[in-house]
Amino acid sequence: MREAIPPASERLAVLLTQSIQNDMVAPIGRFDPIPNKLHVGHAEALRLMGENPAEGPVARTMRWAQRQPDTALRLIHIRDWHDPSDPSQRSHLELFGEHCLQHSEGAAFAFPHDPGDKDVAVVDSLTLNDFVGTQLEALLEPHRGQSLRVGLMGVWTEAKISFLAYELRTRYPEFDLAVCSALTASSSRAHHFQALDQLRRLLGVRIIDSVGEFIDFLGSQTGDDAPLVGLSPQLPIIEIADKDGEPATLELAEVDRTLIRYLFRSCRLVRLRVLDGGFSGNIVCGTHSVDLEGQEQxxxxxxxxxxxxxxRERACFERVQDVLGNNAPSISDFADIGERGAIKYRYASMGGSFSTTFQREFQAGLGLDAVAQILDTVFGEQLMRLYKAASLEAGDLLEHYGFRHEMAPRVHANVEAILGRAVGPDTIELLPGVEITNPARFYAQTLASLPARAQDSFHQAYVHGDLNGQNIILDGHRNVWLIDFFHTRRAHVIMDLVKLENDLLFLWTPVADEDELRRGFALIDALLEVRDLAAPLDRAPEAVAASPAMARAWTTLAKLRSFYPPLIHSDRDPFQLWVALLRYAGHTLSFDEAGPLQKLWALYAACRLSARISESLIASTRLRVDFVEPAWAGAGRVGLTLLPGRRDYGRDLGDDLATLRADGIGRVLCMVPRDELERYGVGDLLDAYREAGLTALHLPVVDQKASSVADMDQALAFIDAGVQAGEAVLVHCVGGLGRSGMAVACYLGKQGLDAAEAIARVRGARGPRAVETAVQEDFVRGYLRTQ
Structure with a gap:
């Protein structure tokens, strides 16, 4: 999240540097040994200090700070300064090894230290606490009670930076603390960002990702930025190449030219080629550069x-760079000046220059085998490294995708703009004979009146965050690369796949006429019938297969969804997909890139999705019992449901028991082990059944597994006794799908159905995921063979 930077003022600010010394951060070679236990290592030193430390971000910031008047910026350098002969320091040096010994080269500052007339304080720190045995408290004491802006930079983020921030927050709670992620480093990239997250969350420290914004926070009183050291006013020469044989239209502002010259300050020539993409108005170019010696870079x-x-993009990318490995670029440099910033990504293993994008190739008719190969590279190799670390986390899925009832007027306006006429709040006619619910109703009514609901549980991992076909780049050797990491964050694990699915349908797939549009409607209808996200997509419906464009989209969709199973694990309910698809389909309604018929198609999808989500949300407030079609004579009924009173779903056990009594339930078969009952907050469920006057039998089965034959015999006898007495019998596990579906299928089989018919009847009542695992299906077949 981007921090709000308050406006600069005339009041004093303080910049504290922490341990920016040679023994901590001096650049070393990639394969050189770490010089001591506290050096941050090659990668972090390179990120912090730059390829040339005299021109890097720390040096630039120090040159700026040293130019600020003492009345505007107080500069305090905290340095490790150890005396190995001092007994009081012996334990510290034994723990961390010798480092920053006083007057040694390793203890020297790793940046140009030329304060000139500026009054710079140097604090010699002997331990992990910079206030113990130092003059730091005396330096800051005159500012107690003031809303002083204090900026921190240096190492280590998870140790001395965090310890210093804690001391400052507890001693001077009125100070406004900020840390610049670009000017701090740690023993590893992961530790660095974990520490920054903790500083923000636990101490309320402002985390600023841009050097320029960090300087703005401190309040530049000289009216300038951190100097771009090494910048030439003439070189390199900047050329803008033609794009696909058409004249180049990119016009660079002078500030952008300055940034480019700085990023390529070792070059005589840099030629830019604009890359297509939804880059929010940013300039994104591939480059061909020639250094001062005439060598191509x-x-x-x-x-x-x-x-x-x-x-923010730099910080987001740095979080995942090490995981993406050789398929990802590296940040070779970055800079900002004025209100503009620039990042230079290096693609060292690229085969030739950038040639095209995935979207452009797909729209030009790229073969489906080649499409599948690119998707395998993007999702099966590159991004799968991020997705594999997904974990099941609690969260509001609607909030996660930014749904708010206040959006209703904007959605309604988009609907009217697409249809070209005023429409009512409830239903709209898209085409003759196609009348459907206005999606604005979902925002205005469903979201506005939605009662408090339990948090959803869905798998989250780091994702690209804004993946589209223009962000997938192909080089001259057809290697696949990803660009644009501004939205990279921890989020819903299938977010990237859903975003690309949306663009595939409503941006890439042409819709030539009304007939083609109706086939697109049929495609959406078929997708909404998918109830198991782990199951492969069936063959395209006849109406879809009859259109080459729609059939091609369906085949590509099937490939995209084939990546779901290892990401969602057992969470196969399509609700999570519907919410994500509605988010992106709704966003497409205002896209300039989508054509009129494509927008109508996206509108149809938004209508159907919003209606389906509304039904699901409303139904979730009342416990739903699904009764199977009987295979027996008599009035008895058998139904399935999820675990009554589930606290993780925000359910109330008393309300659910009242629902069961209203549905005429007389007896209950509970197949949930006691430890699971405790886990879901209903450890007293069996007692509650009996107190409510229900006959209950507890036959626990481990989740995803099958029961013993003896237990199944007992379960079916219990069910049959209720059916023969004309009662309504409830069978449940936790989700009401696997274990309970297995038991009911076995009961149907005992009544004369074969295994396939019995399983199909259970799924017809409860959904296609019932009798959830192969183990359970096999048990049903084997059990019925012995009857």
């Missing part, structure tokens, strides 16, 4: 935009 991509956004 490896390809780069530069991205230029608002300095805050560029700082």
């Amino acid at each position: 490896v390809p780069h991509v530069i991205k230029i935009g608002d300095q805050g956004e560029m700082g």
Whole structure:
């Protein structure tokens, strides 16, 4: 989340540097040994100090700070300064090894230290606490009670930076603390960002990703930015290449030219080629550059935009860079000046220059085998490294995708703009004979009146966050690369796949006429019938298969959805997909890129999805019992449901028991082990059944597994006794699908149905995921063979 930077003022600010010394951060080679236990290592030193430390972000910030008047910025350097002969320091040096010994080269500052007339304080820290045995408290004491802006930079983020921030927050709660992610480093990238998250969450420290915004926070009183050291006013020469044989239209502002010259300051020539994409108005170019010796450099991509956004993109990418490995670029440099920022990505292993995008190739008719190969590379190899670390987490899925009832007027306006006429709030006619619910109703009524609901549980991992066909780049050797990491974050694990599915349908797939549009409607209808996200998509419906464009989209969709099973694990309910699809279909309604018929198609999808989600949300407030079609004579009934009173779903056991009595339930078969009952907050469920006057039998089965034959015999006898007495019998596990579906299928089989018919009848009542696992299906077949 981007921090709100308050406006600069005339009041004093303080910049504290922490341990920016040679023994901690001096650049070392990739394969050089770590010089001591506290050095941050090659990768973090390179990120912090830059390829040339004299021109890197720390050096630039120090040069800026040293130019600020003492009345505007107080500069305090905290350094490790150890005396190995001092007994009081012996335990510290034994724990961390010798480092920053006083007057040694390792203890020297790793940045140009030329304060000139500036009054710079140097604090010699002997332990992990910079206030113990130092003059730091005396330096800050005159500012107690003031809303002083205090910026922190240096190492280690998870240790001395965090310890210092804690001391400052507890001693001076009125201070406004900020840390710049680009000017701090740690023992590893993961530790660095974990520490930043903790500083923000636990101490309320402002985390700023852009060097320029960090300087703005401190309040530049000289009216300038961190100097771009090494910048030449003449070189490199900047050329803008033609795009696909058409004249180039990119016009660069002078500030953007300055940033490019700085990023390529070792070059005589840089030629830019604009890359297509939904980059929020930012400049994104592939580059061909020639250094001062006349040698061609490896390809780069530069991205230029608002300095805050560029700082955030850099930080987002750095979180996942090490995981993506060789398929990802590396950040070779970054800079900001004025309100603009730039990032230079290096694609060292690229085969030739950028040639095209996945979207452009798909729309030009790329063969489906080649499409599948690209998707395998993107999702099966590159992004799967992120997705594999997914974990099941609690959260409001509607909130996660940004749904708010206040959006209703905007959605209604988009609907009217697409249809070209005023429409009512409830239903709309898209085509003759196609009348459907206005999606604005979902926002205005369903969301506005939705009662408090339990948090959803869905798998989350780091995702690209804004994946589209223009962000997937193909080089001259057809290698696949990803760009644009501004939205990279921890989110719903299938978010990227759903986003690309939306674009595939409503942006990439042509809709030539009304007949083609109706086939698109049929495609949406078929997708909404999918109730098991782990199951492969069936063959395309006849109406879809009759259109080459729609059939191609269906085949590609099937490939995209084939990546779901290892990501969602046992969470196969399509509700999570419906919510995500509605988010992106609704967003497409205002896209300039979508054609009129494509927008009508997206509108149809939004209508159907919003109605389906509304039904699901409303139904979830009352416990639903699904009764199977009887295979026996008499009035008895057998139904399935989920675990009554589930606390993780926000259910109330008393309300659910009242629902069961209203449905005429007389006896209950509970197949949930006691530890699971405790886990879901209903440890007293069996007693509650009996107190409510229900006859209950407890035959626990481990989740996803099958029962013993003896237990199944007992369960079916219990069910049959109720059926013969004309009672309504309830069978449940936790989700009301696997274990309970298995038991009811066995009972149907005992009444004369074969295994396939029995399983089909259970699924017809409860949904296609009932009798959930192969183990349970096999048990049903084997059990019935012995009867």
